[in-house]
Amino acid sequence: MNLLYFAAFRAVMLTGTVSAAAELLGRSQPAVSRLLDKLEAELGVPLFERRRGLVTPTSVARLLLDEIERAYVSLDSLKSFAARVAEGESSRIDTAIMPALALGFLPRLLAEFQKDWPKTKILMHVTVSARIEEWAASQQIDFGLAETPFRRSGFRIEHFSDTPYVAAVPSDHPLADKSRIEPADLVGVPFISWASVTSGGQLVAQAFRTCGVKYEPAFETTVSFVVHQMVRNGAGVGLIDPYTAISESDARVRIIPFTPTIPFNVALLRPESRPASRAVDALLDLLASQRDAALYSLPR
Secondary structure (H helix, E strand, O other): OOHHHHHHHHHHHHHOOHHHHHHHHOOOHHHHHHHHHHHHHHHOOOOEEEEOOEEEEOHHHHHHHHHHHHHHHHHHHHHHHHHHHHHOOOOEEEEEEOHHHHOOHHHHHHHHHHHHOOOOEEEEEEOOHHHHHHHHHOOOOOEEEEEOOOOOOOEEEEEEEOOEOEEEEEOOOHHHHOOOEOHHHHOOOOEEEEOOOOHHHHHHHHHHHHOOOOOOOOEEEOOHHHHHHHHHOOOOEEEEOHHHHHHOOOOOEEEEEEOOOOEOOEEEEEEOOOOOOHHHHHHHHHHHHHHHHHHHOOOO
């Protein structure tokens, strides 16, 4: 099937008329009409209703446009890669990282990476896991790090880590001397937890219910860094992810294992049609080695 057919169809859908589509494509109006006729003939279904020179899209046309737009996103990704190759292999890496890893862990790692790849530019989008999944599915990034689970397809999922959440306790708090924190220890203590819309929030609430302890957080947030800062300032006791615990090491906050274990499940997302590069592979290798070294330092 000729890609020109789809280009003509998309132009008509975007502009609303055959004449405007012809102007957009730099072709004559009869030429665009012929391309539309050929596309309909190959598909075997009408895409437009034609009345008095006007074209009205059918329901099938609207469905087809959705598929074509997804294809154009992939083509844009390939164009971007070609441009980067023209500038020099791996001149840019596009990433999307969840805040837990982006606010402390990744910046130190990227500074190390730059020593060996000084000409490689890195764009790091810091956003929520759902958006990272969306961008990976539409092939807009080289890789992403996000919390499971996922609902879309179009990318490979590789296990990154499942080291559990840990308790963050003010160093002068009565609980600071415990070797392990449990939900029962937090009764009557201002508890800083995750918002219910997050995977972490749902898992924490379930852990409290399993232990028969009423779940009544005094504060809720969607970012571990905020929990750590509140604990540091004496607002209460909280649960944070292991990467924030490592990156925000502070004498005013004691990190203690939490029971029952709540895994912080992070996955690496690799878009299926996004071409790989040596720089991306090198960055991922460094990421894995730094992860292992950092997580090994956590209390167990």
